[in-house]
Ligand SMILES: Cc1cc2nc3c(=O)[nH]c(=O)nc-3n(C[C@H](O)[C@H](O)[C@H](O)COP(=O)(O)OP(=O)(O)OC[C@H]3O[C@@H](n4cnc5c(N)ncnc54)[C@H](O)[C@@H]3O)c2cc1C
């Protein structure tokens with residue numbers, strides 16, 4: 001190899017932790033063109049058919065391909081390469097757990113740091129957006145068929161993109177007043193600026209996708225009404241119903257679900273109260289229960305609305321936390337205090353019903369459970385309490401049942417997720433589903449991939465008129 | 477351009493209580509008695525729930541009744557016919573379960589009466605014998621009297637101070653009704669939490685099936701945030717998705733009352749700021 005390979009990653013500029021905990025601006029500032037090319041040059045350009053990064057990506061982005069174009073400063077070409085399989089690179093570049101996907105088996109890892117694929121993907125998308133560069137899209141002629149998409153999260157958005165390209169008339173129904181699902185109400189501004197989500201939605205609108213906000217399917221419109229009007233339906237309603245532990249004191253004031261806390265802050269801009277009308281409770285100490293991305297987002301948002309001490313209470317140890325590595329690191333830098341191996345057992349309030357104390361018990365790790373993760377086991381006699389002004393539950397979410405309740409014959413699991421086969425077909429003819437509504441809580445990129453693959457299956461169904469064959473109508 | 481929701485009529489019913497009629501054709505299609513909408517006035521607005529008073533699928537409008545209690549309702553009260561509201565979503569919540577119960581008593585307190593009206597009308601249409609008990613603070617706060625009369629076979633109005641019809645609370649009227657030996661098969665109550673709590677205590681004692689319509693703080697109204705959670709029979713329920721109607725004898729009213737006060741200070745702050753800016 002003629003040129004010397006740089007073993008270390010090119011660092012991505014970031015806002016200083018001390019400054020950023022007082023604002024909602026993006027933490028990671030992203031590469032400049034110069035830095036991006038320097039980082040891109042570290043890629044070993046593994047051939048397409050063996051590149052581990054492509055295999056590791058849930059939607060198989062041609063990573064070496066786009067990086068090559070980037071090195072050539074062909075941003076349009078790079079963008080088009082990514083968009084062959086990923087319609088939302090500005091978003092996935094920011095929120096994918098790259099360390100468990102594309103970057104996990106990067107060959108550079110054998111020589112030094114792995115290539116920072118996520119930040120390169122983000123750079124391509126950002127540069128294109130900021131410079132008005134758009135990927136060429138081939139639009140097939142209109143075919144007169146109509147598809148309804150329920151839910152405007154990443155699953156719905158990507159499904160709408162592929163179907164509008166194929167000539168369908170596509171309408172997306174969204175319960176909230178803004179499109180984007182978790183991207184708009186859940187993931188905070190400092191991690192995913194809302195302008196980027198709006199840019200992607202506007203782009204789809206430009207291509208002809210119709211969005212109907214403020215429509216709850218199952219309430220505003222019945223599912224039957226939709227079935228009558230459309231040739232096929234895609235359900236991408238996510239997993240938005242928060243779980244609480246039914247412990248004593250769980251309904252005290254100051255105890256939130258992460259969804260409520262984050263929705264108030266992100267969607268309703270409570271951090272700008274009273275300029276914006278939606279309030280959020282402020283105080284000194286807040287405890288978040290959980291260890292995933294949602295927990296990190298809630299904790300870091302709490303700092304930014306003015307809480308001075310923020311705890312993350314997690315029932316296992318650090319290595320079991322499901323959050324993206326970058327978010328955990330950022331949370332640590334920002335001074336979030338992690339307490340591991342603890343579980344809440346009770347909440348105690350003052351005479352007005354405001355939460356004041358979280359009572360906890362210490363755990364040890366026991367035998368691995370079904371998912372291979374060692375189970376936390378409480379240690380009797382280790383109870384203790386910490387004083388708080390607010391608590392946020394970030395212990396998982398279930399699919400929203402409003403829709404499922406109104407679809408006759410729709411098969412769902414005990415957990416409330418919709419059952420589909422390998423072609424995203426549900427138990428009801430003409431109805432497809434994907435994303436968190438099917439997987440339970442998963443990731444943006446998986447939801448996006450589902451939407452894309454479902455679009456293919458919808459196209460096949462509408463063009464052939466064939467639903468499931470008799471003999472393989474069993475669900476998998 | 478997104479669809480806005482145009483106000484076609486706004487009318488003052490009593491001090492700080494207004495009735496508003498809004499164009500919302502999509503919502504009228506499936507709206508039923510007991511359901512509500514969530515609205516957001518403008519880009520900086522909060523989302524607040526308001527129950528549907530009347531639904532007019534023929535004209536594509538809904539009517540809401542609200543009391544000016546906080547910044548958002550005051551601001552809404554300042555809107556004129558022709559103005560528009562940015563977002564309205566609905567109908568939300570499960571419709572009130574309507575069937576032929578027999579003798580039904582529908583109880584509304586203050587701004588709960590519009591909901592009592594909607595439910596009473598549905599009960600009457602379903603062939604029930606309907607008595608409405610409507611309680612108001614005083615004569616000046618009596619609203620919707622003609623509507624309530626229309627929706628019932630018998631209308632019993634009461635005022636806290638006795639300045640109109642009679643003196644007493646809705647609970648007094650209900651007790652008298654029960655004591656008079658009237659057979660009551662079903663009670664529906666909506667109004668201040670304390671009223672619903674006391675009604676529930678009375679009917680429990682007499683073994684009368686009772687439904688209450690709850691009004692906790694809400695954000696999305698679709699079961700996504702849990703702000704509206706209430707304890708029903710020791711289980712956490714979301715009023716927006718599982719309710720707003722619940723069995724009165726299973727609800728933890730004290731907790732509901734506490735939770736309603738969660739943002740009292742912030743509401744005051746927003747209100748003061750709004751009044752200064754006007
Ligand atoms: C706080 C938070 C942080 C996260 N961080 C990450 C991360 O860093 N990386 C990552 O990969 N993943 C992350 N996730 C997970 C990721 O956001 C989800 O997996 C993904 O958004 C699922 O997409 P979806 O399209 O299936 O559903 P959603 O994004 O949930 O969208 C569903 C949409 O459907 C709408 N809807 C529901 N019911 C109806 C109805 N009846 N009628 C009309 N509309 C309806 C909802 O309002 C919502 O807008 C995070 C999740 C949360 C909550």
Ligand code: FES
Nearest residue numbers: 697699701702716
């Ligand atoms: S208002 Fe959010 S869950 Fe009911």
